[in-house]
Structure formats: C-alpha cells, structure tokens
Amino acid sequence: MLRSLEEYQAHDWQNTSTAKISMPAPNGPLLADLDHLRLPRGLLGRSLALDTFSQAFALTSMLLDSFNPKVTIGSLEKRRNHILRQNLPWMLNGYNRLRKVLVRWLQSAGSEVTPEKEEAGLHFLASTRRLCVSPSSAPAVTSDISLASTWAQCLSELICPSISNSFPAMQSELSNCLGEFVQATRQTKSSAQLLREIFLPALAEIEDRDFNLHSMESCLWVIIASSFIISAYLT
C-alpha cells in the first residue's frame, strides 16, 4: 500500500477524487515476497479495489498502527514492548514514507483544503506522537541521535507554513507533538543543539513573513529557548 501511495504521486493530483488503487500489482514484488512466507501466490489472485487515495492513506495508517495501537487490549498489552522493539525500524521507515506522501499530498498544487486531508494529517500526528512518547519506543527514538534527527526533520517539514496555515487543527496537534518530542529528547547537549538547528529556520520563517501561526510560534520559542538553556547548563 505504501508503495502504491508513493507511485500515485507521479500522477495528476487533480484526479484525486476519482483515483482508485487496487491490489495486487500483477508483477509487483508482493507476489514474489509471498514465496518467502511459503504462502501461495494465488492468495492475492483476486483484485481488490482500495478506493480513493484518502481511503488508501487511512487504511495504510491503520495497518501501520496495528503494531502500535491506540487501544489497549487487556492481557496482550504486555506484549506491546516486544512488538515495538521487534518492528521499530520498519515502523519508523513506514511512518517516514507515509509522512513524505502526506506532505506532498497536502502541498499538491491546485488541490483544495479538504476535511479528508486534515483528518489524515491529524491521524498521522497522533500516531507519530504515540510512537515517540511510548515508553517502549521513546528511548530508542530519542536516545539515538540520528533517529531523533530524522524525526525532528520530519516534524519540521510539517511546520511548513503552507501546510500549517491551511490546516489549523493540525497546527495545534503539531504543537503538542513537538512539545512532547522535545521533552523526550532534550537530555543531552547534542540533542539540544540539534533541535535548535532544525527548528530555528522554521521559526525565523514564521516571524519574517507574519504567518498566522501563533500556537506554532509559541511552541517553537519554547523549544529554542529551552535548548539554549540546556546547552548552557550542560556546557
């Protein structure tokens, strides 16, 4: 599904309302991969219409989230740590790919601001937030400087005024997400510097061009200011 969404980018976004995605691709790697699982290729013999892009996006999110669900499921909950540990690199990669798709979709030229887009953005941020602050995955995400850097850059891309201005609810959710992410990562001098370097340009752009992004601006100020304090404290 992720690859289908990525492939979709190459086509005309104006056709979004009528676009459909179906499965499986006749010669895609999906069928060959079934062999590794000792599953018959006929398993995917029937075509399945996945409907519009926004629905396919939501479904992909749902599949990714099944490894780190919002719900708690009783006695199985204790397995969450193990699942996250085992699948974390794949999940991070998946969310990162989904984020690229999302950003391109939200910024697509000539496309309208629609509730589907905002809902997709909000859902993505909620999933990202859950992943970054989960006791199971947070230590891995935030203690590894390259992972933290990747995620900070992902989030800073969503700060982009062309997105934040158009989707106010996302702006608010992104502020919360950034706050928690920063809270989790600002333990070391290097991460404090990193956060400042990544988010300072976004703050400068908001200030220079007088965008209507008050909650985002406040959040970024907190990040920048606290990173200075931490750097000074740790020096």
Next chain:
Amino acid sequence: MAANGDNTLGWRPAEPASSILAAHFAPRLASQGHEAQRLSRETFSQLRQELLGERHSQLRVDEGITDINKLVCIVLQAGLEASPNSHAAEEDWEGQVSDCLDIIQASIEKAPQALWDISDPLILGEEVQAPLFAWLILRLIRLACIWQSEATQDKIRLVLTSVTFLQYKQARSSPSFNDISTFLRLCTSGLFTPWWS
C-alpha cells in the same frame, strides 16, 4: 436459536457455540462454495452472545483450534463476504458486520493457534490453501475499504491489532513465529496497482 430455519441447530449451553456452528455449517458451505448459504442476522447475533458468554470459560484446546478456524472462515464468508440482502436495511447489515467482527475477535482470543491452521478453501470460496491469518488480514483490508463508519473501522482496527499481538503468544522457536507480522508488513509496504477510473 433464532429464526429462518436455524433453530434446527438445537443450541445447548453445555457445548461451545463455535463447535456447533462449525459442525453444522462447514459441510454445507464447503459443498456450496461461492454460493454459501446466507445465515440470518440473528444467527450471528446469537453466536456473538454465546461466544462472549464463553469468553472467560475454559476452552478445550484440542477441540478449539479446528473449530475456531472453521468458525472464523464461516463468518468471513457467510457473514462478511455475502452481498447485502436488497431488503435489509443498512443498519441491519452493518449490525451483522459488527457482530461478525466481535465473533472473530472473541474466537481468535480463545484459540490464537487457529490463526496458523490452514483454512478450508472451499468454505472461503477460494482456490488455494493458506493459513487463516493470511485470509483474515486480506478480508479485513477489503472490509475496511467497504465500511467507512468509524465504529466498524474501530472494530477492524482492533481485530488487526489482536492478530498482530496474538502472534506473540506463539512459541518463539516455531518457524512460523513471525509470519503474521511479516505478512502484515508485506501488505502495508508492498505495491498494489494504481488505476484510474
């Protein structure tokens, strides 16, 4: 048992609902293939109640795995795959979908090992043999495309999550230990065909 001829089942509280349904319907569904007998909404509703009532009871494992596998296949085919009756109200149809998802959820919680059992392709109206988890994931994906209501999407999400989590009840030494998450990852990352109408 409910109306529409299903009262011939002779539901007995002492027997697990799953084994009764599997014993009575699996042969009929298998012989009828794609033209699987349509079970009534009440059948699924009743079964759901029975299963949820049994949820905390002890299930005999030897009986459970095979029966649960068949039961889930029957529900997938006769409850979720069948076309809506033109006379049925949409709420009724969605209610049946909801009951079926609850049945699947309760069933796989009772006997997670059933997920790795090969399912009878005839019951499912399919041509190839594959473990239940593979059919279940694919059918849930299809269902999620059809039913957009939040309540149904939430239930689908819960079953998918349960399938993923239940995998970790399997012995880690088993060669198929990772199969479910690998297949789910494959479906998530893989390439499907884009087409434009």
